[in-house]
Each structure stands twice: as C-alpha cells, then as structure tokens.
Amino acid sequence: MLIFINKGITSRDKEVIIPLYSALVRPHLEYCVQFWSPLCKKDVDRLERVQRRATKMIKELESLPHEEKLGELGLFGMPKRMLRGDLLTMFQYLKGGYKEEKDSLFTRGHIEKMRGNGYKLFLWRF
Numbered sequence: 001m002l003i004f005i006n007k008g009i010t011s012r013d014k015e016v017i018i019p020l021y022s023a024l025v026r027p028h029l030e031y032c033v034q035f036w037s038p039l040c041k042k043d044v045d046r047l048e049r050v051q052r053r054a055t056k057m058i059k060e061l062e063s064l065p066h067e068e069k070l071g072e073l074g075l076f077g078m079p080k081r082m083l084r085g086d087l088l089t090m091f092q093y094l095k096g097g098y099k100e101e102k103d104s105l106f107t108r109g110h111i112e113k114m115r116g117n118g119y120k121l122f123l124w125r126f
Contacts, residue, residue: 001025001028002021002025002050002053002054005021005024005054006057012058012059012060013058013059014058014060014061014073017057017058018058018073018075021051021054025050029050029051030085033081037082037086038082044078044079048077048078051070051077055070055073055075061073
C-alpha cells in the first residue's frame with residue numbers, strides 16, 4: 001500500500017501523506033497485533049521499517065531523525081502502539097467486552113486487603 005501511495009501521489013506534504021498512511025497502511029500493521037504479539041525485536045523492527053519509509057516520503061521533514069519526525073507528526077513507534085493496543089484490549093475485557101472468553105482467560109482478584117483499584121488479575125497456570 002505504501003508503494004502505491006508513493007507512486008500514485010505526487011504531493012509530499014504531511015497533510016497528504018499522513019492521512020493516507022493512517023487510513024491505508026497502519027491498519028494492516030496493527031491488525032490483530034495483540035493476538036500474534038511480535039516478541040522478537042526483528043519482527044518489531046520490520047513493522048517499524050514500514051513507518052520509517054512513510055515518514056521518509058515527507059519532504060519537509062527529510063533532515064530530522066526518525067524519532068523527531070514521529071513527534072512532529074504526532075505518531076508513535078511500534079512498541080508504544082502495541083502497548084496501547086494491549087491496554088485497550090485489557091480494558092475492554094475488564095469492562096465486559098469479551099463475555100464468551102471471560103472465565104477462560106483471567107480471574108479477577110477478590111481480596112479485600114488490596115490497595116489500589118480492585119482490578120487485579122490472576123493468570124491461569126498452564
């Protein structure tokens with residue numbers, strides 16, 4: 001998809017490239033990332049490389065390092081997006097979004113002497 005954007009769009013402004021990247025490329029990178037969860041650094045780097053190519057297409061930010069480009073564009077790196085997706089999935093699970101898997105994934109801690117929010121989870125042992 002990024003190649004099609006690069007070949008088909010003549011403008012290299014961030015107002016053009018970033019919405020196209022966000023709508024056409026990023027959903028492919030983030031599809032079910034919470035379930036297949038790339039743990040190896042090389043897999044995360046491969047996904048990050050796509051975003052790096054997209055930020056290189058923007059002419060106004062050519063001279064900046066990748067991290068500064070992400071900050072300027074309001075984007076996050078792949079590890080931060082994966083963490084955000086994990087947190088959103090867990091929040092949906094706690095609020096009842098996954099009713100059919102509710103008892104099979106985690107058990108909620110029912111200890112009265114806990115300090116904190118009461119959403120302590122215990123993993124099943126395999």
